[in-house]
Every structure is written in C-alpha cells, then in structure tokens.
Amino acid sequence: MPDYPYADPVVELTDLQEIARDVVVIPNRNVDLVPNIGLIGGTRAVLVVDTGLGPRNARKVLEFATAYAAGRRLYLTTTHFHPEHAFGADVFAGEATYLLNRAQADDLTTKGEGYLAMFRQLGEPVARELTDARIPAPDLTYDGTHELDLGGRVVRLRPTGRAHSKGDQVVTVPDAAVLFTGDLAEAGQFAIFPWFPPYDVDVSGVRWIEVMNRLIEERPRVVVPGHGDIGDAGLLTQVRDYLTELRDETWRRRDSSLPEATIAAEIRDLMIRRHPDWRLPEWIERGVGCLCTERPA
Known part of the structure; x- marks a missing residue:
C-alpha cells in the first residue's frame, strides 16, 4: 500500500460556520477526502x-446532527x-x-464496490x-426535482445530469439563497475529473460547463x-471559466x-502558471484525457 502524503481524512467538528439561519457547515479545512458537510434545519426536521x-x-x-436536531x-x-461524500450513509440507517x-442510486449500485x-x-x-464500510442503499429515490419540507423551510434537491459524475445532485435552500454543489465546484484547487478508462468514463467536461452555466x-x-x-456565485464562475479554458486549450491542440x-504535459504546465495557488494539479491530465474524447469530429 502506498504512503498517503496528505493529512488523515478525518471530519473535525471545529470552526463550524452558520451561513444562514439554521444552516450550518462542518468545513473540510482543505483536507483531502474530507467534504464540506451541511445541516439544514426547519421546525420539524433537519437535512x-x-x-x-x-x-x-x-x-x-x-452524533452532531442528532444533538443539533434536538428532537427534530x-x-x-x-x-x-x-x-x-456517501460511504458513511449506512451509519444513518434507522436514524x-x-x-x-x-x-x-444507480451509481452506488453499479460502481460502489469498485x-x-x-x-x-x-x-x-x-x-x-473505510474499515467496515458498506455500500449504502437509499430509503427513497426520486426523479426530477424533489422538494423536501422541513417545516417552514423547503429544500430543493435536483439532479443535474451527467457532469462530474452521472448522478450529480445539487441542494438549494431557496429562502436563504444557499447552494450545495458537491464536487461540481471546488475552491482553491483544480477540478476533479474521475476519468479512469475503461472503468469509469462518465465524467463529461462539456456537460459540466453547461451545468455550471445553469447554476450561475x-x-x-x-x-x-x-x-x-x-464562497459566493463568483466561485461558480471561476470553476466554469477554468473548465472552459481547459476545454479550449485541449481542443486547440487536439486539432x-x-x-x-x-x-x-503542455496544458498542465500552462494551467499551473495560470493558477499557481491552486492545489491538486494531478487532475489536469485526467481532464485533458476526458476532453480529448469529447472533441467534436
């Protein structure tokens, strides 16, 4: 097993950020393989x-969510x-x-074990x-947009279609104008392209740009x-602009x-020069590989 060169991927319940009334984020502290985790509350329930x-x-x-919900x-x-993002969901079963x-849900079934x-x-x-981790199964699935009434607050869950993955979903809190993007957007790092042919080729740089335009x-x-x-809406623009320049530079050279x-190699060097403060440049080459296959004939 290789050495793991990053901080341990552990969620820490510190520096919690209340970004709106009854909307709290457990921040990832820029630790790899730790996501930003949200809690969204209404009078009857917490998501x-x-x-x-x-x-x-x-x-x-x-444990934190149960205490925060205080009976909700x-x-x-x-x-x-x-x-x-998802491989702890089995712990929530029954709770x-x-x-x-x-x-x-289909991604979990078909790709989870891999x-x-x-x-x-x-x-x-x-x-x-990941010791004792199991692939979770949802209690409920939906098609289209799902509006979840938490009591005095409706949260909107929406699939975006294929982009970072086939099953991307965004979560919005309309009354607070808050958007949870998952890995459709990341701050301070190069976009993660899970391009692993032939095992997983569902990421689409072209579709990803379209999704970002809609969210903007x-x-x-x-x-x-x-x-x-x-961040704010400017983060979405920053991600969209990076994906666009990655596409354009790839397709120009592909021609x-x-x-x-x-x-x-050329684009990696170029992107690092343009974004010298961003982390995880190893994802640039995978993005190039994906976009090479998406170049129109």
Missing part, C-alpha cells in the same frame, strides 16, 4: 448533506456517490431517512476510515463547494494532431 469518508466519520456527523426528524442526502436522485476497492488502495489512513444563472448568495472554502501525452 444532513454528505457524510464524510466511512463509518467512523459518519458516526461523528450523526433527520434526513440525509449525498451530492454524489464518491466515497468521501435518518436517506433520499437520493435515482441516477446517484470505488470502495480503489479507495482502500490509496493508503493506510484512507483504508482505516441562479445567482446564489452562498455557495458551499464539495471541497475548499465557502493539430499532437499526441495526447504531449497535449496533457
């Missing part, structure tokens, strides 16, 4: 958004099926109602958090990214018939 990586993190989130009913949803868009095996090979700290039009006041610091490895 938890994402679980953290594996059962131990999820138990910590569940608990719901859980996840923004997409990747392990640090919360787990509801998902149908495409994400991703669990892959993540366990990333290093001992990750494998430790909604003009949220607060944007909670999957990873990184909470010249350069080998893909040469294209990827």
